Amino acid sequence: MRRRVIRSKGRRVQSVEDDLMRPELTASLDGRELPVIGDGALMAALGQARTHTMRDIVASIQAEQDLVIRAPAASVTYVEGGPGTGKTAVALHRAAYLLYQDRRRYAGGILIVSPTPLLVAYTEGVLPSLGEEGQVAIRAIGSLVDGAEATLYDAPPVARAKGSSRMLKVLRKAARGALEPNDSPQRLRVVAFGRRLELEAGELADIRRTALGGTAPVNLLRPRARKLLLDALWQHSGAGKRHTDPELAAELRASFDEDITGEDDFTAFLDAWWPELTPAAVLDAMADERRLGRWARRILNPGEVRRVARALRRVGRSVHDIALLDELQAILGAPARPRRKRDLDPLDQLTGLEELMPVREETQRERAERLAQERVEYAHVIVDEAQDLTPMQWRMVGRRGRHATWTVVGDPAQSSWSDPDEAAQARDEALGSRPRRRFELTVNYRNPAEIADLASKVLALAMPGSVSPKAVRSTGVEPRFAVAGGPLGETVRAEAARLLEHVDGTVGVVVAMQRREEARRWLDGLGDRVVALGSLEAKGLEYDATIVVSPRRSPTSPRPACGSCTSP
Template identity: 45%
Template structure:
């Protein structure tokens, strides 16, 4: 088959003409969406006279619908200024189709660009040289903003190619793998591979579990799956919401741009420390404290706390009723509280039952000369009874009950027979002087909240508008975009995506499970990277969260992140604990092996500084300095004079899910020693590097 002498630049220029046409059309779509939004807001402008009439409600509703549509559409369109068109399919019979982040049609409603999630675009990812599916050439367009900077072609069906077909480049995948990393995760929508596409387009019902070693793209595949489900099942999933759960706020910042870049803005992203409203925990407990707090044994401890009497509550109640002085002492009051809660009433929902039980106890103390209902009315309507009930059975918040745990006497009582004295001491030490809850405390707060129950509503129902100035208005989607309400839905999401799932403690699984009790799930994890020491207990909690949902398991086998040289070192490390572990295949080589710099404590600052400066000169992207927890501030001081935004200092646990072009690991033996899972944590750390890896510190058995 012949080839033309057309240069790569000629092909870029041709593609630029088409991309310019698409962006011109996009500009028109933005103008129309803005006009729809303006029309909606105009419909909501009322000639306000002090009351809202039926026609006013209709105008407000129409405004709400129009503005909601316009705001959502503008958010999607505005996010597509970068690389909207990324793919082209040259198919048999001269058919040419372009693939992009969203669908774009021309003035006659003919497709200019196929949305990557549309069925017609699936062959862009699923066609292979073995099964080309009618695709002759697959082209990836590399863009900077709206400018085409390069093209990479895969020739899938040479026998069907016309004589003048041009093939440019060495393939889009390898070009993407060698590109420099930035501070945030990039989407892979232009280079999704066939095994990844099968996961992305898997059925939504039940639970989809994605496994695979480091660098196999589990996280980004799961995020693309969330975008795909929002596209194909928007009515179900958008209505119920998508929750994305990750291990840390650093990780969530790293991935937060992926879904918007794919045209989706409706997912809620939360780290494990942010799943309870009003709490944004970033502090981590020691491994020992985390192991206790994450254990299912804490359920019993917290249950006892919720059933305990609140500090400072009355120890006696006296009242004159039915011709007698009636009295309930501390023991009788405790018995009433225990009986009410033992019958299954939640603390904040049990006040009515507590009232009935108190009245029965008072009635039983002697005849009153009147009927039972008359006696109950007399007591219940008295000021003394109302004041006592408010003080004795207060509505409790999770934070209040959580605070009781820091009292040594109370915690000792709650933990008796469940936790050892050493574990109680570990818990008390973790709360001593703590001003804010830790990440490991958040599931405890959520468990307490579940046990307490919601405080019953009192007073009139809230009106269906907010006071905005002097004019009552319905709250529209536009209002929510301008003044977002940062809350987590506790009534459950339509779809829950959990990343780094192998690290979740049993109590964290219970917390996440409440958010997905009625929805479908995507769960991403690798047992070899687990930082939770009791795998069977965590598996049991996961099973409880998923219930009887159908499960489908996928495993990714190709490591796209690490060079083969880097992954060979990481593989030797993990095989110390898992000798027969099946590791993914690293497909890219650099010819540069990782290096170890031997350094004593006194020379660590200079050695680490030199290593970081060397990497900054060698790689175009980011450099991560990964240390044991106690060295974070130290390492920051060592690099204080290095003014480069590409450098980040993170702990071993905080590095989970992240990637850097170059990585400096400081004292690997310390990272092994501080973690309850030792070698597994170091394995994670060593696989954060894409291009260069340097370890600094003492020699040790950690290296295998």
């Protein structure tokens, strides 16, 4: 049995490849054995030169991957697989398959969460080639909150503090503490019924504490705080004792409230004393180390407070800040807005013609586009490189799939998060009580054996007892190790230039996250086939050749080293 894959462009056949599905059987025609054409669709696809975007990968899907793609979606499908096992390919095909199987069920949309914008850019062209576009959203973890985009990466100590579930307690305290800015008014003075009424700082503090009782979103408590202020002023006025008749007393109180709330002084005080908070405003308030220290007492240690506050003072948001903004949005809530009247021509309003003018109904396509833009929850959520999500990021992703089915794809051995148990607990909370179905991808289709063997040695040291996926191909090219004999940048540039001559596709230069800009300067002028990226950004990407620049120094190797891996 064989699968014959014919690649064509227009009317021209570009290649023909045979995959033997049952290698032990031979096919014959008129007593002669039929020849096998090509190296097989999988090997042909793996041997093609890489570009900066993922190719159509239908022909290279293999049996164990196909089982995952077609798995029932009525639960949580959890997929583990080592490097090169095609986890991202499986995630993309699963999205297309689910829509093909039950488009009505997944009309609520499918969300694919990727670790970095680079992986999003690498994969976003694949779904249209699979025939699915519009119903599937591919988002980087730093792009899940509308109006905010991550442009920075935190240093590991800061990332550990921001990503920890401990931050939930800090954010809840900060959301309430930020209601009292440094210049918050300490006294309220108004005039009602010809009398001057005042509330002092102590009374205001008691009213604030009373209003903040419970767990309701902070912004939704402003009407409650306003009423408590009016109650206290009414008590000071003594007007409630003037009438024993309940109806007259109610009318007097309504008149009192109307007089007070109509005063500009009261409105200005309320805006300053109980401002409408935004997640960005609270995060900016946390950049004040002294205030953050109060809110994070007994939650973060002084060193963590100092580092987090300093990081929040930078211009721009980090990947971990996006999860904090999303959490703050849930804590603060959005205040109810009055509905805006439909914009009309002034002449129509004067003549009453607005009552006669029909309102154009939006088309089905316009409605679909509007709902897609407003969508905050999805029918199915696929998480790629799930092992890297922090507890706070799991909470953010979980809000987008509260009623969804899930596919979670990852490799525990590649986790960049320091506390896998804490992340697993947050993941389980996000996934809820849905039943789990587990799969394991065991074959490394993408990386040649030479690189896979080196990776397995590193894995044996980092996670003893772990089993590496089996590589299916070999190139005969062993990874090289080179010690910089001079400036590190010159050595890396020379290695990159050498590899560009040996491969037809792309060359990736992987450095520590804080050295990305420096590495780009090293490679300036070598062309767009070579790219410098940080270690976290390299997740899921493929290159024909890779240079890994070690940031470590040791007594036996006083200079930084770089290693070259070529995989044509």
